[in-house]
Amino acid sequence: MNVVTKSGTNQFHGTAFEYLRDSIFNANSFFYNRDNRASATTRQILNQNQFGGVLGGPVIKNKLFAFFSYQGTRQKNGIGSQGFSNALLPPIPDGDRRSPGFKAALGASNCPANHPGDGNFNAFGGTNVACDGSNVNPVALNILNIKLDNGSYFFPSSGTTGYRQISFSSPAIYNGDQEVGNFDYVQSTKHTISGRWFYSKDPQVSPLNGQLPGSPLKILFSNTYAVLKATSILTNSLVNEARVSYQRNLSTQNAPAPPNSDNSILGITPMSPGVTKPPSFAIIAGGYSILGGGGPTFSVTNQYQVADQISWSYGKHTFRAGVELERNDWPIIWSGVRGGLSVGTFNDLLVGGPGNPQTGTPGNIQACLFCSRSAPEGIIHGYSARGGSAYFQDDFKYNSRLTLNLGVRWEYNGALTDKYGNLTQTWVSRIQAVPIPPTGPTTSGPGVSQWVVPSNYTKFYPPPPDGILINSSNTPLRKHVPLSSFGPRLGFAYQVSSRLVLRGGAGIFYDRVGGDRIVYSVEQGNPYAATVDFNPQNQQTLANPFPSTPALGTFSSRWANFETGQTSNLNVPFLAEVVHNPLIRQYNLGVQYQFAPSWVLEVGYVGSSGINLMSQYHNNNTARLASPEHPINGITTNTIANVPFRVPYLGYQAVGVRGTEFDAVSNYHSLQATVRKQFSRGFMVQGAYTWSKDLTNLANNQTNSNNANDPWQQYGPAQFSRPQRFVANYSYDLPFGRHTGVMERLLGGWNLSGVTVVQNGTPMTIADPSAGTIYGTAGSAFSGFGRAQMCPGMTYANIATPGGIEQRLGGASGGPGYFNKSAFCAPPVIGNGTDYGNSGTGIILGPGQFNWDIAVLKRIRIRENHSIQFRTEFFNAFNHPQFSNPNYGPGATYALPNVRSGAFGQITSTSVNPRVIQFALKYSF
Secondary structure, three states: OOOOOOOOOOOOEEEEEEEEEOHHHOOOOHHHHHHOOOOOOOOOOEEEEEEEEEEEEEEEOOOEEEEEEEEEEEEEEOOOOOOEEEEEEOOOOOOOOOOOOHHHHHHHHHOHHHOOOOHHHOOOOOOOOOOOOOOOOHHHHHHHOOEOOOOOEOOOOOOOOOOEEEEEEOOEEEEEEEEEEEEEEEOOOOEEEEEEEEEEEEEEEEOOOOEOOOOOEEEEEEEEEEEEEEEEEEEOOEEEEEEEEEEEEEEEEEOOOOOOOOHHHHOOOOOOOOOOOOOEEEEOOOOEEEOOOOOOEEEEEEEEEEEEEEEEEEOOEEEEEEEEEEEEEEEEEEOOOOOEEEEOOHHHHHHOOOOEOOOOEOOOEEEEOOOEEOOOOOEEEEEEEEEEEEEEEEEEEOOOOEEEEEEEEEEEEOOOEEOOOOOOEEOHHHHHOOOOOOOOOOOOHHHHOOEEEOOOHHHOOOOOOOOOEEOOOOOOOOOOOOOOOEEEEEEEEEEEEOOEEEEEEEEEEEOOOOHHHHHHHOOOOOOOOEEOOEOOOOOOOOOOOOOOOOOOOOOOOOOEEOOOOEEOOEEEEEEOOOOOOOEEEEEEEEEEEEEEOOEEEEEEEEEEEEEEEEEEEEEOOOOOOOOOOOOEOOEOOOOOOOHHHOOOOOOEEEEEEEEEEEEEEEEEEEEEEEEEEEEEOOEEEEEEEEEEEEEEOOEOOEOOEOOOOOHHHHOEEOOOOOOEEEEEEEEEEOOOOOOOHHHHHHHOOEEEEEEEEEEOOOEEOOEOOOOOHHHOOOOEEOOEEOEOEEOOOOOHHHOEOOOOHHHOOOHHHOOOOOEOHHHEEOOOEEOOEEOOOOOOOOOEEOOOEEEEEEEEEEEEEEEOOEEEEEEEEEEOOOOOOOEOOOOOOOOOOOOOOEOOOOOOOOOOOEOOOOOEEEEEEEEEO
16 A cells, blocks of 8 residues: 655645534435435434644754644434444334233234235244244343333334334444654755654444444544655665554454343343353344344554665666565454344244254254354454565666566465464365264364364463374464465557557556455364354254354364264364465556547556455355265265255365355456546546446355355356446636636635546345255355246346336335346255255346536635635535445445345335535635
8 A cells, every 4th residue: 555645845834624514404315204204304413523734844944844634523424324224124013012912912913824925024934923922932022122221112113014114313423533744854965764654543333333223333443554764865876765664453343232131131042151242133134133243352453564665777777676574463352252143034033943954944043153152251362474575667768659667576475373372273185084074072083183273272272182283383274375476567658649649558466365354264263262153954042042062162073973863063164274365467458549639538448357366254065966876975865954964074064164265266357438638727527437347256255156166157247346337527617707806706716526426236146045955055145045046938137127216116115126026936946955046146237326426616815825715515416316236235235135035126225325515614825
């Protein structure tokens, strides 16, 4: 990352500014107006003040210069996703929820028999609620009886006899402070020392953030960045720049549960003894979560970097060579001990019962993700990683028309280590070495031989049991990280004529995978933690939502017993034992043509392709299909009950061998055209159009749709892609004539500017949680799901419903919804389960955007070098509602619509804020 900041001069310069937003100037969001009867007289709160100033000048004339800036932000935001949410709420009978008749009334209000044809009252395949309420779970009743401090129930009702979309607006609080300080010291004509310092502190409170009101998320971000650089002119053609830098990023968060919701009150057995707060529950079909999130967590990264670059000008060449060395330390305390559970619908929550593998009935709890059993205070890690790079570049001016840029860069991304030895993981190669595990639990030998501990493990723990490998290094890897990451680059610029320039380039670039993408695969290792994740085929209940094994403080053993039909049913994340550096090949070719004075046309091709891209939570254990001709472990038929014995790695769940691996790919091709008028006669305008195709087998950094073992059947449009995008920006000094005196103060210095964005929506993949049950991988999240089945005679062209967006929002907004439900059918049947659906990835685009941001500016010159600028900015100036993808929250890009949800195809949020007006005043000298 390159950061450019101001530095001081021999004169004092500075600014003071204030930016103001207030609710009285803004519009309400589309869905707030729809759902709030008082919206005509009440406004969503969005109050913001940004204030501060900058000052720069000489400390010692011609010798030492300094610059300082401060910016403060105070915000209350009831429009953004942190302070605004939509929830599809169920009918809950009025009155005292502890009364004797409430349970029966609740069952009658929500059983599907009393609501024929309404998919909102379905369960995601599990047992549904009885009309007499006899199977309503006591824990669910306790959750419904939670009261907030104001006496209202935490879980609100729809207020009707059916489901209703309800909007909540509770302002999120953000208080940010940023400080920047720079200095430049001219030691001599040949030596300069400069320093840069940046500090920020941003405490935040998010009352909603996808949750029902009552469990606010509390976050703190604090960042410090400092750099010291020495520049030396060694000769007239030789310059050296030496740099040292330090960066510290602190993050803490905690989502406390609502009052009176401890596990002991609700009747929930916690994952670990001593954990008092309940797990969170995501109500998938409803689009909201309850009971708060994870935490508390503490994470701080400290990065130290030393770098040097030397530049040499020789004839037609400018050579640059440099080296960078860095160390990254990441001490964290991570707690997933509360657990994150998901249920399909409200009815699933009401029943909260186990699945039945004999009948193929899944449990009402869909999944537990990021669930790690540990000490109540969380898992303590002391991560560290080293890195470095070296580069060489030659800028070669061959002649007055042709310039070449030739270079190569070498990257070294060191492996993760842990100072406390908490870096246990599983190697798939060691699982493969024991194809048939023991028939029952063991404490040593082949049953635990899949585990690998780092070499420093024994400094903090007793020697591990026999069979467990102590690695030869402090890393979790079998081989050293790559040392061959050389990336050559080539660029050229050729002036064909005085008005035409041809430019192009190509290069290989190695991407660095963020530590936060890797640590999940190793943070939950035995014996300091134990992963208890699971999928819909489980035996968990609301009272006991977490598996009792594996136990904390042991190495979980792997076993499978064909006689009893039982297995260890393990679920472990892991990091690929041989890692690769993600490689991106980039290339472009374009022309610049000045077709008129001040007007330039640019047209070019820009492309890239990637290999060895990181794939998170990649499932490696999908059950295979057996037949008499191709038996699997002696099995010749396929049932949901025998899934655990048809998997490649016995003893693990079908979604229980989840790797952070480096096997994904991408391809990007685009035509990019820009027309630009340079600023002249008070006017500047630019229009940029991109027509692109972006393909990958990644979805939310994962490759787990349908058969996870076949990444190519997941290859399709990237979910963040916008195939067509047009952006126009402009600035116009309004021509109110030439004046003097008072009239000049009134009519001079006016400017109109703005940015207009027109773009397609993003591609969506349609999920079906009832698909793929025979493989054991059915689900409704990116960590593992089956795609929907197209009905006979239907094509992708039949998926979208006709009409304008506002006529097809569905649900409380009216209309059929975004998707044609009749385009999808039940998945094919295999045995007593189902096959995957036949639809592809990224098969339909979501709603597009057409947004105008406009600013009006007035500059008043007070005297020489002193001026005041007043500006008014209109974001989404015409208050045009622009909608998110269906079945997802505010600003959705990564929507995964669920064809079995009663709310399938409903749009309940916007991707752009309603019109927001901001006033600004800035004094410059």
